[in-house]
Amino acid sequence: MPLETLIDENRRAIQAEPIKARAVFSVRGELVGLTEVELAARDHAVKVDEPAELGGQDIGANPVEHALIALASCQAITYRFWAAQLGIELEGLEIKADGDLDVRGFFGFDDSVRPGFSAVRLEITPRGPESAERYQELADAVDAHCPVLDLFTNQTPVVRRIAVAA
């Protein structure tokens, strides 16, 4: 199904029944080694680990790299959807994401340093026959609607429950 059709069908379905707009995404995981974590989203298994300098065996990308994977892939897919919405031809897209992190926050060596990224940089190269202005228009629409960019740049409430195993 072309994305234009999918978007129109979603619009109609959600206008008829607004509750259909609400989705819940779920992930479960288990610490299976010193720093190795096995996770699954539906039937998609993912392994996360730390590199040797952070105590792991480097079996997979680490958590903050997965956060950048989430951001870069969300941008790429949101470009695809909004190109369809705006009638902008998009043949392909490359993206690079860099994040600066000061490990003193994570280790607790300096509690004035935040544990997460202090800054993130995205470099996006859309490919296609349209003018630079049209791709800029697309970029602006993407940045207003990209779920993971919203997650990075705004606050999201996280509620935690600790259940100690019996």
Place this chain on the structure above:
Amino acid sequence: MPLETLIDENRRAIQAEPIKARAVFSVRGELVGLTEVELAARDHAVKVDEPAELGGQDIGANPVEHALIALASCQAITYRFWAAQLGIELEGLEIKADGDLDVRGFFGFDDSVRPGFSAVRLEITPRGPESAERYQELADAVDAHCPVLDLFTNQTPVVRRIAVAA
């Protein structure tokens, strides 16, 4: 190397040369299908895609699921590190992360709806011989030092550069 030793060595190295605390994490990716994205963090390749109802072929977890994978794995590993720092025995840990998302934000059907998660819930089950109070103490230390929890709950500046392919 035990994590206690690794943490001590990092503390000494960073006290001697504070610039060693600064890390840059990088990811590169390419949109290779309608919604399929191939990415890599160092030599770790990851495929991201959307399920059929969002136009994809479901080749991998989708971007917002990867954001939850980043959060759940970061919590698990931060439990491991802070258990070592606090001398709390931790035999294992299970974790579940749920995120609520209203797709009207992503599709642009209602611009008063944010595109990202409106709420996230974490359920963490640490396993080991310590008291519930000790695991609660651990949980509090983790939440003050977990890089991806910081990313979710606080604002991170993201700078974007668009480079239209020649």
